[in-house]
Amino acid sequence: MRYTITSLVALILTACSVYSPDAGHEVVLIEKPWLFGHGGVDPEPVKTGRTFAAVTTDGVDVYMQPRKYETELHDTMTSDGVPISFHAIMVLQVADSVALIKNFGPSWYLNNLEEPFKTMVRQAVRKRGMNETAISTTALDEIDNEIRDQLVAFIRDKALPVRLITMTVGRANPPDSIKNQRIETATQEQRVQTEKQVKLAEDQRMAAEQSRASADNAYREAMHLSPEQFIQLETIKMQRVVCGPEGKAACTFIQNGATPVYNLGR
Template identity: 35%
Template sequence: MHRTQRHLKLALVLLLAGLSGCSRISTDPGTQTVLIDKPWFFGHGGVQDSAQEPGSGWYWWSTSGIVVPVVPIKIDERFDDLITAGDNIPVDFNSYLQLQIKDPVAIIKKYGERWYDNNLKEQYRTIVRNEAKQYTLNQLLSDSQSVQKLESSILAATSKLVKDNGLPVAVLDINLGKVLPDGKILDEINETGRQKQRSKSMEAARQAEEQRKEAERARAAADNAYRNEMSLSPEQFIKLEEIKAKKMLYEQCHKGCTVIVSDGATPLVVGR
């Protein structure tokens, strides 16, 4: 009995000793943890062949982990003073690169934790600069087809770069943010836009006035043609128009008002 108790105590001591040399590593959903062994006394170090899936596990205290996202990630790159084609105007904008790591273990084992900064960042920025500087300011500002074409060419070139370098990464998408020229140039563009809008408004007003005048000329011509057809003098025609006007007043005010007419005077309308 005493021997059994001694064995249990020994097993407990060994278990506690083992646990004191272990650490717990947890992995959140949407990520994997690449495990790296760094033994101090014996065994082989390096990246383990399998990553830890979401959950937790116990490892030797000399084992560490690098968390790698396996869901799509978005990388924001800022570009300042990029010179446009033709007009040579410096512009600022952001590009948004969407990537997804396909093999966390391979990317850490071959390229390390800073794989993007060391193997893709500068090459990608060069691609964006070289492609964007082929477009004019107006194309980048207001031509959606040109911007879509630019994004497609950047996406294709970046995908080829990743494939040629053997990076276990999928290039999902590329989007450009709003392109903004220098502040003074932007003020000039806005002022030019306001002037164009004022010119459009003035031209619309001029055309409306011309249409009104044309309508009046057409009405006058029709009245004159009618007067000639009826063989009326100008005075007779004016008198006839007055009679028509009085008749219209009578009809409109038949139930709602009283019309008092005196020769040579403007009709007087009195409400009941």
């Protein structure tokens, strides 16, 4: 008797499917009877706990939390004919798992949203030039807002039971040739600025030298000195600074061709 009960329980279990979704998931049951009934999608999803279903019933796991979908868009043409690339991101959240699987199937994003999303991005970028798209953050914000409004309208019109949480086309990536040209242009512009600063410093130094020369010449004329006398005066001033009480050098001055005599015995 005990063997019979055990066998019966084992038979029942092997004839059933067991579903126990994790937190944040729901399982939509799709009944596919072999002999009787019409089957179809069960109106109530499996949300928590453990559920037993017929062996002919399939379960589709649906993630109910916000999920990120990423799309690479290569060679998206701008209005001036420059191909740029984007790494676009869209975050969606399922609102009704049963309606989603019943009306759009497990591959609902791939079949209904991915290509329209790419088309929206291409059309928005085609209205703008490479410079404003690749450099100006204002242009990218405008593109994001334009596509976001189109996506919300598209999801509503198609009756997709999902919510758009956020989306962005990300940073625009121009071709390497354009990047190299921009680096070269920036280098040249920096070189020009550096040369301007060097010339400005040289002009300021020349102006300072000219101003000092004018001041020295005005002093010489006021003292009624000849150029030779002024040079001699400046020499004396220099010697006084170097060899005077405040100077650090021991100096011997030789004038008029005289030969110095040193006491070597001391």
